[in-house]
Every structure is written in structure tokens, then in C-alpha cells.
Amino acid sequence: MRVVQYTNQQQDEWDAFVRQSKNGTFLHERRFMDYHSDRFTDCSLMVYDDNTLISVFPANWDASAHTLYSHQGLTYGGLLLTTEATQRQVLEVMQCILLWSISYLQVLRVVYKPIPYIYSDCAAEEDLYALFRAGARLRTRGVSSVITMSNPLRMRKLRMRGARRAIDNGLYIDRMTDEDWCTLHEYWQLLSDVLLRHHAVTPVHSEEEMRLLMSRFPQQIKLYLVRKADKSIVAGCVVFITRNVAHIQYIASGDEGREHGALDLLFRHLIYERFKQMAYIDFGVSTENGGQLLNEGLIFQKEGFGARSVCYDSYEIDVDRAVVEQMLPVDVEPDRSIRYLDLQQLNASFEPLLSEAVERVVRSGRYLQGSCTAAFEQQFAAYIGVRHCVLCGNGMEALVLIFRALKTLHQWADNSEVIVPANTFIATILAIREAGLRPVLAEPRLCDQLIDVELLPQLVNECTVAIVPVHLYGRVCNMPRINAFAREHHLLVVEDAAQAHGAMQGDRHAGALGHAAAFSFYPAKNLGALGDAGCVCTDDDTLADYVRRMANYGSATKYVHEVPGINSRTDELQAAVLSVKLPRLDADNERRRWIARRYMEGIDNPLIVEPAMPRDEREHVFYVYPILTGYRQQLMQWLRQHHIETIIHYPIPPHRQAALAEFAHLRLPVTEQIHRDVLSLPISPLLSDSEVERVIAAINSFNPTD
Numbered sequence: 151m152r153v154v155q156y157t158n159q160q161q162d163e164w165d166a167f168v169r170q171s172k173n174g175t176f177l178h179e180r181r182f183m184d185y186h187s188d189r190f191t192d193c194s195l196m197v198y199d200d201n202t203l204i205s206v207f208p209a210n211w212d213a214s215a216h217t218l219y220s221h222q223g224l225t226y227g228g229l230l231l232t233t234e235a236t237q238r239q240v241l242e243v244m245q246c247i248l249l250w251s252i253s254y255l256q257v258l259r260v261v262y263k264p265i266p267y268i269y270s271d272c273a274a275e276e277d278l279y280a281l282f283r284a285g286a287r288l289r290t291r292g293v294s295s296v297i298t299m300s301n302p303l304r305m306r307k308l309r310m311r312g313a314r315r316a317i318d319n320g321l322y323i324d325r326m327t328d329e330d331w332c333t334l335h336e337y338w339q340l341l342s343d344v345l346l347r348h349h350a351v352t353p354v355h356s357e358e359e360m361r362l363l364m365s366r367f368p369q370q371i372k373l374y375l376v377r378k379a380d381k382s383i384v385a386g387c388v389v390f391i392t393r394n395v396a397h398i399q400y401i402a403s404g405d406e407g408r409e410h411g412a413l414d415l416l417f418r419h420l421i422y423e424r425f426k427q428m429a430y431i432d433f434g435v436s437t438e439n440g441g442q443l444l445n446e447g448l449i450f451q452k453e454g455f456g457a458r459s460v461c462y463d464s465y466e467i468d469v470d471r472a473v474v475e476q477m478l479p480v481d482v483e484p485d486r487s488i489r490y491l492d493l494q495q496l497n498a499s500f501e502p503l504l505s506e507a508v509e510r511v512v513r514s515g516r517y518l519q520g521s522c523t524a525a526f527e528q529q530f531a532a533y534i535g536v537r538h539c540v541l542c543g544n545g546m547e548a549l550v551l552i553f554r555a556l557k558t559l560h561q562w563a564d565n566s567e568v569i570v571p572a573n574t575f576i577a578t579i580l581a582i583r584e585a586g587l588r589p590v591l592a593e594p595r596l597c598d599q600l601i602d603v604e605l606l607p608q609l610v611n612e613c614t615v616a617i618v619p620v621h622l623y624g625r626v627c628n629m630p631r632i633n634a635f636a637r638e639h640h641l642l643v644v645e646d647a648a649q650a651h652g653a654m655q656g657d658r659h660a661g662a663l664g665h666a667a668a669f670s671f672y673p674a675k676n677l678g679a680l681g682d683a684g685c686v687c688t689d690d691d692t693l694a695d696y697v698r699r700m701a702n703y704g705s706a707t708k709y710v711h712e713v714p715g716i717n718s719r720t721d722e723l724q725a726a727v728l729s730v731k732l733p734r735l736d737a738d739n740e741r742r743r744w745i746a747r748r749y750m751e752g753i754d755n756p757l758i759v760e761p762a763m764p765r766d767e768r769e770h771v772f773y774v775y776p777i778l779t780g781y782r783q784q785l786m787q788w789l790r791q792h793h794i795e796t797i798i799h800y801p802i803p804p805h806r807q808a809a810l811a812e813f814a815h816l817r818l819p820v821t822e823q824i825h826r827d828v829l830s831l832p833i834s835p836l837l838s839d840s841e842v843e844r845v846i847a848a849i850n851s852f853n854p855t856d
């Protein structure tokens with residue numbers, strides 16, 4: 151947050167804020183406040199959060215007393231706030247203001263006058279809580295009599311009798327017309343006279359000041375009068391009309407008015423006719439006479455009209471930097487639940503570029519095989535470091551296209567074998583089978599859940615044609631060893647890089663570490679579209695060309711079909727979206743790594759086994775942050791109670807799926823243990839630092855035996 155002292159350049163910004171704030175009225179507009187400026191040193195402050203103005207604070211500064219005053223007469227001070235401001239933000243605003251005034255004004259004391267709740271659109275007293283946290287104490291308590299118009303008490307007969315007496319004596323109600331300064335003059339004479347005789351004070355506003363204000367705010371400030379038959383004024387009051395409240399000030403009744411019930415007549419009129427639509431009528435607190443309240447007795451008098459008391463308080467803070475610095479309770483976090491992955495938030499963070507890109511496609515009239523797909527293919531190939539990127543329908547089809555193309559180009563026999571990790575997402579296995587090849591499931595290592603290279607020799611035979619390293623959870627497999635093994639056994643290496651966008655091994659990206667690679671741009675992947683998309687990456691010109699034709703009905707030229715193909719395309723909209731997102735991929739991955747590092751440092755619950763960070767951190771992009779625990783159900787439940795969502799990648803191993811019944815006989819203990827114990831913690835790049843800390847704290851406090 152940032153505090154800026156108000157200057158006249160900000161007048162428009164200030165007034166616009168006041169108008170849409172939840173507790174500001176025209177009394178806080180600069181045109182009103184500035185008329186005071188010759189009496190006070192204006193030290194009004196504006197507070198920005200993320201460059202958005204979220205609060206303004208009208209205040210004055212008395213340098214010799216080292217005191218900041220948050221009020222100017224009727225213009226109550228206190229924080230003006232937006233309706234959306236949260237309690238935590240208000241605490242932070244108050245803290246920033248106090249720290250600012252300590253640093254720049256060397257204040258020792260702040261006098262704070264909250265705006266009474268009746269002036270708020272939605273009654274809230276967040277600033278009172280902030281005062282409490284800052285160590286404030288009540289300084290003065292003004293009490294005003296206010297009628298809640300939705301629930302007025304029954305008017306007493308007494309008032310009715312007074313009003314009738316006034317009418318019987320020929321008194322009548324009048325309102326000063328705009329700019330009728332003679333009438334104002336006459337009333338101010340009466341008012342000054344009455345105040346002087348009864349209370350030995352003069353009005354806070356001189357006649358000239360009132361004239362100035364009335365000419366600036368003709369709609370909001372009105373003078374109501376009671377006249378007698380000869381038209382002379384016997385009583386009256388000024389009404390400040392704010393959005394919820396008719397605020398009555400400068401009430402005066404001369405001797406004749408008092409005798410004849412002039413104010414009974416006037417208030418009856420204001421309450422039951424003139425302002426009956428208002429939420430409140432406020433008879434105000436008079437602070438003349440050095441702060442002595444003139445109208446203490448009037449509360450009870452006005453009770454006759456159904457008024458009750460509302461406090462107009464002021465607080466005093468002896469500012470103590472240490473106390474102010476402790477104002478924000480460290481463990482107070484807005485109780486926002488932490489979603490596993492909030493795609494709406496994620497995609498919103500690419501605005502407005504994302505919507506602009508989509509709109510350009512919508513307007514272009516070209517929705518398939520146009521410039522957006524061509525551009526993204528080029529960008530992604532360059533990023534991964536391969537000669538070809540061929541976009542297709544999704545990640546699974548990318549795998550199917552690769553295997554079908556390789557099968558044809560290399561004349562692999564039906565049911566040739568392809569080694570694949572048993573704990574992959576089922577799409578890898580389905581794709582191999584879909585291409586007429588036979589998946590051979592390999593156990594992973596428990597420590598990194600990646601294919602166990604040590605076991606490969608047991609799985610390879612003369613039917614084996616390929617091996618699929620799956621960079622599961624975003625971590626690159628041990629490619630030098632896999633490639634060496636493949637070379638030795640004349641196998642091709644097809645990377646399933648659907649979870650590893652941006653991961654690197656040595657100086658090459660995942661996707662450029664084998665013969666060909668499949669990527670998925672499923673929305674939740676590290677690089678995700680707004681729907682389905684995928685691609686094939688390879689340096690093999692023949693393969694790329696074959697895949698491209700096959701994905702387009704086996705056709706390179708329209709209506710000429712050389713090979714039996716399918717339709718598997720990424721549309722222009724998705725390609726445009728991907729081009730917007732690609733430039734941020736590395737930064738997002740870096741943030742994921744940062745979160746992973748924090749988890750590794752912070753989580754120390756002995757019931758949890760965490761993933762390891764590879765020695766070269768660039769080898770992991772943490773698509774998933776998988777932990778292992780024998781207490782998965784209880785932990786998920788515990789985290790849910792702490793409003794933290796987790797997901798299981800994946801709950802049932804492929805060989806236990808009905809869709810892959812031919813593998814049901816296999817015993818794969820490591821795979822089974824992973825699927826039984828694995829749990830994915832939130833690792834969205836948009837998690838805030840404090841959300842990460844919340845996850846760590848919740849996990850460390852987990853103890854299923856409690």
C-alpha cells in the first residue's frame with residue numbers, strides 16, 4: 151500500500167472516490183472541505199493498494215501540537231472506504247497512515263473522528279476495529295438525536311399540541327429560495343441572537359461562510375423557516391441533505407417561536423412530509439461553547455419525535471511505532487479457500503491480451519489452419535528447440551499420431567511392443583493401443599515416480615520397438631540413460647511431455663530429448679489452452695510431414711488424400727490463446743519451483759514424504775507437487791477443513807482400470823503404492839506467498855492420531 155498526500159491536482163480523483171465510497175457524502179467533497187482550508191493545514195491522505203485508490207482520509211495537521219486531526223467541523227473525518235474494502239485492508243490502511251504520519255510529520259497524537267454508521271451505505275465499523283488495534287482510546291463522546299425513519303417511535307401528543315398551537319397562532323413553514331441572501335441574513339441575525347443570549351456563543355459558520363456553502367451546494371443545503379403572519383422569521387434550521395441522512399443544524403427559535411411551538415411545527419413538517427423518504431433524520435451534535443454540548447437535553451426533547459441517540463465520538467491515539475507495526479495480526483488471512491487450481495483466476499491474469507486475441511480471431515473469419523496456428527507452431531518449435539511443431543486435437547491424439555506414423559514409416563508389425571511407465575496418466579497407454587501397438591508396463595521408482603531404467607533390460611525383447619519416457623508431474627526422466635539404452639536395443643524414444651512444458655535437461659528442453667514428443671495443452675497444464683489442444687514436436691522431417699497429413703484426413707493438398715488419416719486439429723482460437731500464454735511460461739514455471747522449494751523447506755511433518763528437487767532445478771516444472779502419505783484420506787479431510795483443496799494424480803492405476811482388463815493380472819507393487827499414497831498439493835503459479843505458508847502450516851499441524 152502507498153500513502154499520498156492530497157494536492158489540488160487530485161481533486162477530481164478525490165471527489166469521484168467520495169461519490170462511490172460507502173461512507174462519503176458531499177460534506178467530504180473537496181469543494182466543501184476546501185472552504186475550511188484557511189483555518190487548518192490540510193493534510194488529507196489518499197491510500198492506494200496495487201495502484202487502486204482504496205481509501206481517502208480527510209485530515210488536518212497542527213505542527214506545534216504534533217497532532218493530526220481527522221475532522222473539520224461538520225465534515226467528519228475518518229476513513230472513507232470502498233464497499234469492497236476488507237477488514238484486513240482497512241487495518242493495513244490505518245497502519246500505513248499512522249506510519250506515514252510518524253515518518254513524515256513526526257506526529258505524537260492522532261485524533262480520529264469516525265463517521266457515524268448512519269452515513270454508510272452498508273453499516274460497518276472496520277475502522278473502529280483498526281483503532282482498537284492501534285491502541286486508541288475514546289476521547290469525547292458526542293451524542294446526537296437521530297430518527298430512524300423506517301422505525302420511528304410513536305410521536306407524543308405533546309408535539310402535536312405544540313404544532314397545533316403554532317398553526318392557531320398563524321405560524322407557517324417556508325423555505326429560503328436559492329440565493330435569497332436577504333432571508334439568510336435575517337435568519338442568521340435571529341440565530342446569532344438566540345445563541346448569544348442563551349449560550350453566549352456565536353455560530354460556527356459566519357453568515358458569509360454559510361452563503362458560500364449554500365451557493366456551492368444549492369441542492370444539498372437548505373434553510374427552512376417558520377414565519378408568522380407578518381412574514382417575519384420566528385424560528386428555523388439548516389438542513390444538510392446527504393445520501394441517507396437529513397442532517398439538521400443551526401436550529402433557532404426566538405421568544406415568540408418558543409412560546410407558540412414553532413419548532414414543533416417545523417420538525418413535524420420535516421419528518422412527516424419533507425424528508426419522509428430519508429433513512430435518517432439527524433438533529434446533530436452542537437459543539438459550540440468549546441465543545442460543550444448545547445443539546446444534551448434535546449435528545450429527550452426530540453424523543454417526542456421518535457429520536458434515539460447516535461454517538462459522534464472522537465478517539466485519540468498516542469502513536470507508538472511498535473504498537474502500529476503490530477497492528478496486522480500475522481495469522482489473520484482472509485479466509486479464502488485455496489483452490490487446487492483456479493483456472494478462472496489464472497486466465498484472468500492474462501487479460502486483456504487474452505480477450506483481445508480471441509476477439510481478433512472471431513473477427514478474422516478464419517477459424518482453422520490460419521495464421522494463428524502457423525505462428526504458434528513456429529513459436530513453440532523455436533522455444534522447444536526442434537525443427538517441427540505440428541498442432542493437433544489434444545495430447546492423446548498427438549501420441550496416437552506419432553505411433554501410427556512411426557508404425558507406418560518404420561513398418562512395425564501389429565502388436566509390436568512399446569515400453570511405458572505403469573503409473574502414467576492412462577492416455578499414454580490408450581494411445582499406444584489405439585495405434586495397434588502393445589503397451590508393456592514398467593514399474594517406476596518410488597523416489598521420483600519416474601520410469602525405472604534399471605528394470606528396462608527385463609522388459610525388452612525382439613518385439614520391442616519404442617520406449618515412452620513420461621516426464622510425470624513435470625520432472626524430466628533420465629534421458630541420457632534412456633537414450634543410451636534405446637540406441638543399444640534399436641528402439642525409438644517418444645517423449646510424453648504433456649506435463650513438462652518448459653522443463654530442461656542439459657541445454658535442451660523436454661520435447662527435444664528423444665525422437666519425437668507429444669504435448670498436451672489441456673487447460674490445466676503448465677501451458678494450457680481454453681479447451682483441447684496438443685502438438686507433436688520432432689526434428690524428423692518425414693515424421694513431421696506424415697503426422698501433419700494424417701491429422702488432416704491424410705491430405706496435404708485439399709481433397710487429395712494420400713494416407714488414411716483422421717481429423718485432429720487445433721483451431722485458431724486455441725492457437726491465439728497459446729501464443730498469448732507462451733511468453734509467460736518460464737516465469738510461471740519459476741514461480742512453481744519457488745513454491746516447491748518453500749514446501750520442501752517448510753513441511754516437516756514426519757508422516758509426509760515429499761518429492762525431491764533434482765540437482766539441476768530446471769529439470770522440474772512442478773506440473774504437480776506430489777507427496778506420499780499413508781494417511782491420505784485423513785490428510786485430505788484435514789486440509790479441506792482448512793479450506794485447502796487437494797487432488798489425487800491418480801487414484802486408480804491403469805492396470806486396475808476396467809478399460810485395460812488385459813493388464814489386470816499384473817502385480818505392480820510400486821505403482822500400486824504410489825496410487826494409494828499420492829496426493830497433489832496446490833501449486834498454481836498464482837498462489838500467494840501467504841497461501842503457500844497456510845498450506846505448510848496446515849500440513850505441519852496434521853496429526854491423525856490426535
Ligand SMILES: *Cc1c(COP(=O)(O)O)cnc(C)c1O
Nearest residue numbers: 544545546575577648649670672
Ligand atoms: C494430459 C496428459 C495426456 C493427454 O493429454 P490430453 O490433451 O488431455 O489428451 C497424456 N499424457 C499425460 C502424461 C498427460 O498428463
